[in-house]
Amino acid sequence: AQKITQTQPGMFVQEKEAVTLDCTYDTSDPSYGLFWYKQPSSGEMIFLIYQGSYDQQNATEGRYSLNFQKARKSANLVISASQLGDSAMYFCAMRSSSSSARQLTFGSGTQLTVLP
Amino acid sequence: SQTIHQWPATLVQPVGSPLSLECTVEGTSNPNLYWYRQAAGRGLQLLFYSVGIGQISSEVPQNLSASRPQDRQFILSSKKLLLSDSGFYLCAWSVPITKNIQYFGAGTRLSVL
Numbered sequence: 001a002q003k004i005t006q007t008q009p010g011m012f013v014q015e016k017e018a019v020t021l022d023c024t025y026d027t028s029d030p031s032y033g034l035f036w037y038k039q040p041s042s043g044e045m046i047f048l049i050y051q052g053s054y055d056q057q058n059a060t061e062g063r064y065s066l067n068f069q070k071a072r073k074s075a076n077l078v079i080s081a082s083q084l085g086d087s088a089m090y091f092c093a094m095r096s097s098s099s100s101a102r103q104l105t106f107g108s109g110t111q112l113t114v115l116p
Numbered sequence: 117s118q119t120i121h122q123w124p125a126t127l128v129q130p131v132g133s134p135l136s137l138e139c140t141v142e143g144t145s146n147p148n149l150y151w152y153r154q155a156a157g158r159g160l161q162l163l164f165y166s167v168g169i170g171q172i173s174s175e176v177p178q179n180l181s182a183s184r185p186q187d188r189q190f191i192l193s194s195k196k197l198l199l200s201d202s203g204f205y206l207c208a209w210s211v212p213i214t215k216n217i218q219y220f221g222a223g224t225r226l227s228v229l
Contacts, residue, residue, distance in 0.1 A: 033215060033216070035217065035218075037220075042222070043204055043206075043222065043223040043225065044220060044221070044222045044223060045160075045206060045208075045220035045223075046220075047217055047218070047219060047220075050215050050217055052215070091159060091160070095216065103150070103162045103165060103175070104160075104162070104218060106159040106160045107159055108158065108159045109158075109159055
């Protein structure tokens with residue numbers, strides 16, 4: 001069984017500062033993918049970044065980077081230079097190679113608030 | 117470029133009434149299609165997925181059904197809505213190769229009264 005754990009229900013960060021959102025996962029599959037999505041108050045889920053289990057380097061996409069620590073089974077999202085528009089719910093998700101549905105297993109999310 | 121359309125954005129329905137939510141994808145062929153439900157303040161729960169026309173897999177037994185009459189069209193239905201069907205419904209698509217990243221529609225907020 002796969003499981004994603006996000007232990008931070010809510011986080012606050014000052015504008016222009018960096019913030020780390022935690023995500024740990026559990027799977028017995030050697031091949032898997034890790035995803036982060038952003039959900040603003042409008043509701044749409046916006047794909048941010050992807051990390052494959054065999055990727056040697058941490059993924060980066062603009063101000064987003066993924067701190068992937070395979071041995072610790074963690075995939076934390078780092079947002080640099082926070083902006084007011086970053087205020088949203090953030091979800092970590094995983095897909096494993098054994099998933100016949102190619103489905104994503106989502107965590108419970110972290111509500112990020114960026115303060116001016 | 118690929119786009120996904122989902123409608124309606126908001127829906128208020130009485131208990132016992134039927135439901136039909138539609139999702140269409142443009143700019144890609146033979147995508148994987150998904151229906152998720154999100155309860156207030158919670159994560160996403162996969163309801164149905166489809167890897168091709170007429171191929172539907174259900175993840176959670178419930179009052180809902182799904183159909184894929186065309187390659188890029190995915191429909192979520194119910195014959196009789198329950199109060200517990202209220203929630204935020206999201207459609208998603210992915211290309212079934214490599215990273216298989218799922219891209220979501222804008223969602224439908226359903227209130228069953």
